[in-house]
Amino acid sequence: MITYVFPGQGSQKQGMGSGLFDEFKELTDQADEILGYSIKRLCLENPYSNLNKTQFTQPALYVVNALSYLKKIRDEEVKPDFVAGHSLGEYNALFAAEAFDFETGLQLVRKRGELMSLISNxxxxxxxxxxxxxxxxxxxxxxxxxxxxxxxxxxxxxxxxxxxxxxxxxxxxxxxxxxxxxxxxLNVSGAFHSRYMNKAKEEFEEFLHAFYFSPPSIPVISNVYAKPYTYEFMKQTLADQINHSVKWTDSISYLMKKGHMEFEEVGPGNVLTGLIHRIKKDAEAMPR
The missing domain is CATH 3.30.70.250 (Malonyl-CoA ACP transacylase, ACP-binding)
Known part of the structure; x- marks a missing residue:
């Protein structure tokens, strides 16, 4: 079995997505239209160091992760058995599981980034x-x-x-x-996944009402519960994720208990690959 994992904030870097924007021109144009700026320029040139500001980081990572996934499944013609994402990456896991389309996911992360950026210090x-x-x-x-x-x-x-x-x-x-x-x-611009995000969570919850989601076609492991999303509570779980802890260790442990599991990181960098390696190492060292 294989799980694809999608990185979140902290994995962004200038130059990410190079080659993907031209390869997926239609989606890149769609992203530019939704965001009101060039996603390619943001990722490749990082004007005004915007890549490290959450209102830009989140859409940028979402787009690069999504295009990386589309390229991977097109080139390899294989779909994963499970998907999971770290914080922002969870939106890419839901996109991969066809819970919503590319455009909807981008509208969600743009709003999420905007709301989270308003809470400073x-x-x-x-x-x-x-x-x-x-x-x-x-x-x-x-x-x-x-x-x-x-x-x-x-x-x-x-x-x-x-x-x-x-x-x-x-x-x-x-x-x-x-x-x-x-x-x-950490090189972040806010107190994410804490009580200081309560206001952002409440406003995001309101925003989610306008959207329709489909039941995931692949199990998506939730950061909040470290088990698969249930369709009925999908919106609630996404809102809760903003001010709750990311249970990454428990999520990976849950997947490891499924049997022989391979993990592949889809998106920029290898932060999650390193964390999974640590989790596996510590699991082996723990007395049974």
Whole structure:
């Protein structure tokens, strides 16, 4: 069995999608029309460093991931058994599963990016060396009540999210802990997957009412629940994803329990491939 995984914010880089925009000219033109700017120029030239601003990052990654997927299935003539995406990448997983078309997905991520960009002064940091329980305990002990766990990327790679000054304070405290191997501030423009996204979630929920989705043709593993999407709760799950933790470790563990599973990352970079390698390694090391 094979699962295709789609990356989210943090995987963007100048030059991504090179070659794809000309190959899929019709969809590229469609994207330009929806966005009101050239997606090719944004990805290849990165004017005003816009690629690192969430309102641009999200549509850019969605388009590049989608075109990468279309090229892959056209060239290889194979469809995956399962799909999953990290945060923004989940929209590409739903697109691959034919829950909505390219255009609908782009309209959704454009709105998602716009709403998330309105909430400023946030930050995120990855804490390496501690598991989710240990990070939660440390946040409590250090009275960092305004910091949330945003992503469980691997058993010992936990991302925290909150106001910029609180994240800086948290990072300094985590660095003093002997078990912590590294604290890495993330190059993001907001406190994603935290309570600070509640307003964005509410507005996005309203926006979703206008759209029609189809039942997924391939199981899509949800970040929020680490199990397949159900059609009835699709819109609710997408809205919840904005202010809930990304359960990436649990999602990959769920897929690994299905039997012999191969994973292929579709889109720019290999961040998810590295995380999956870590999850597998830690699963092997854990006592049964």
């Amino acid at each position: 946030g930050g995120m940091a990855a804490v390496m060396g501690l598991n989710e329980e240990q990070v939660a305990k440390a946040l409590k002990e250090y009275h960092l009540h305004d910091v949330d766990i945003a992503n469980v990327n691997a058993p010992y790679q936990i991302v925290i999210s909150g106001k910029k000054d609180e994240i800086e304070k948290a990072a300094s405290l985590f660095e003093t802990m002997t078990e912590v191997t590294m604290v890495l501030p």
